[in-house]
Amino acid sequence: MAALRRCSEIAAGFDAEIRAVATSAVREASNAAVFTERVRDEAGVEVSVIAGVEEARLIQLGVLQALPVFDKTMLLVDVGGGSTEVLIGRGPEVLFARSLKLGAIRTDTPVLLRVVLGEGGRYEGGRAALPQLRAGPTGGGSTEAAPLDHEVAVACSGTAETLIGMAFAKRGVEAPSSVNQQVLARKQLGKVISDLVDAGNTEERSKLPGMDPSRADILLGGALVLEGVCDAFGVTSLTFSDYALREGVLLDTFARRRGGAMHHLSDLRRASVMHLLEVCDDDPELRGPRGAPRAGAARPAGCAPGPRRPRPRGPRGRCAARQRGAVHLPQLAPQAQLLRDPKRRAPHRLHRRGEGAHRPGRPLPPQG
Numbered sequence: 001m002a003a004l005r006r007c008s009e010i011a012a013g014f015d016a017e018i019r020a021v022a023t024s025a026v027r028e029a030s031n032a033a034v035f036t037e038r039v040r041d042e043a044g045v046e047v048s049v050i051a052g053v054e055e056a057r058l059i060q061l062g063v064l065q066a067l068p069v070f071d072k073t074m075l076l077v078d079v080g081g082g083s084t085e086v087l088i089g090r091g092p093e094v095l096f097a098r099s100l101k102l103g104a105i106r107t108d109t110p111v112l113l114r115v116v117l118g119e120g121g122r123y124e125g126g127r128a129a130l131p132q133l134r135a136g137p138t139g140g141g142s143t144e145a146a147p148l149d150h151e152v153a154v155a156c157s158g159t160a161e162t163l164i165g166m167a168f169a170k171r172g173v174e175a176p177s178s179v180n181q182q183v184l185a186r187k188q189l190g191k192v193i194s195d196l197v198d199a200g201n202t203e204e205r206s207k208l209p210g211m212d213p214s215r216a217d218i219l220l221g222g223a224l225v226l227e228g229v230c231d232a233f234g235v236t237s238l239t240f241s242d243y244a245l246r247e248g249v250l251l252d253t254f255a256r257r258r259g260g261a262m263h264h265l266s267d268l269r270r271a272s273v274m275h276l277l278e279v280c281d282d283d284p285e286l287r288g289p290r291g292a293p294r295a296g297a298a299r300p301a302g303c304a305p306g307p308r309r310p311r312p313r314g315p316r317g318r319c320a321a322r323q324r325g326a327v328h329l330p331q332l333a334p335q336a337q338l339l340r341d342p343k344r345r346a347p348h349r350l351h352r353r354g355e356g357a358h359r360p361g362r363p364l365p366p367q368g
Helices: 002-013 030-043 053-067 109-117 158-170 186-199 219-233 245-258 265-280 329-335
Strands: 020-022 047-049 073-081 083-092 093-100 154-155 182-184 237-240
Touching: 002 030, 002 073, 053 073, 053 093, 053 154, 053 182, 053 237, 053 245, 073 158, 073 219, 083 219, 093 186, 154 158, 158 182, 158 186, 158 219, 158 237, 158 245, 182 186, 186 219, 186 237
Parallel strands: 020 047, 073 154, 154 237
Antiparallel strands: 073 083, 083 093, 182 237
16 A cells, blocks of 8 residues: 555656556455455546456557557457466457456466376376366357467567567577567577476476576466467467556556557657657758648748759769768658668757757768
């Protein structure tokens, strides 16, 4: 309760709106109403207890902000502490959603190990597709969702993030600071689970390369649930999303205030490029949204369009400026040159006006 009061005080200091949602632990608690009343009375925060399917929808909105999958049919799995959300959707549309009472904290690891290891006592993979994940309408619903083919499978939240970090470490590669859009192959997941099983106990698991020690006691259960979803839905690889429920709640709240439109998520890369064009445009009032002259826009008095000067050509007929590596801002929108290459980024000073700011026609300075 003290943490909630502190958060409420911080939000009040910024005059910020608060939206709080509660998930598995509260919606299944026998004293959920008592808890939400205490939060309202002692912290001044109204908590909305959301259903599992609504939780999955909000996670989907968060993922759409982190990955360019708006125009693809997506299978989404989020292994939480008390529940696992499984969703198939396209854009903001939900085609199928289930919330399973299987989570990293809730899962009884000894019971799962007996299912996974079988009579032989050895992990062979493929046994973790638990009956709960194959049980149709009452479980994971893989049978019900079978007609809904997915183009990309996405995982999010802490369990998947830690497993990806361990997969990097197993290959002897240091994981990047953000694993957003990193891919975890089903075979890699099986190898990490095998290491977790062989470790035997929490103390030994905490020493595994890439392990987050705070998750050592619950990661095996969450990993087995994730493996079960992969096997139930025929997933061969998972793409990680750094955004999940929290970012989905933020977007949903913003969309409600703006009328519910979410079409901007269909092309995040182009939106970023168009924003760069706007902040670098010397005459934004004379240009339309795509850089074309705005209808009815008049030139200043005494300024008439002059003849177009031919660009100097190089020995192969290509524009000499392009041969020197120049990037002209009006060309960024169709080609998305800056954002398509993750190794090249416009420096921060390009976003400022005044001395040293970039002007159209000048080459971008090399990335240091």
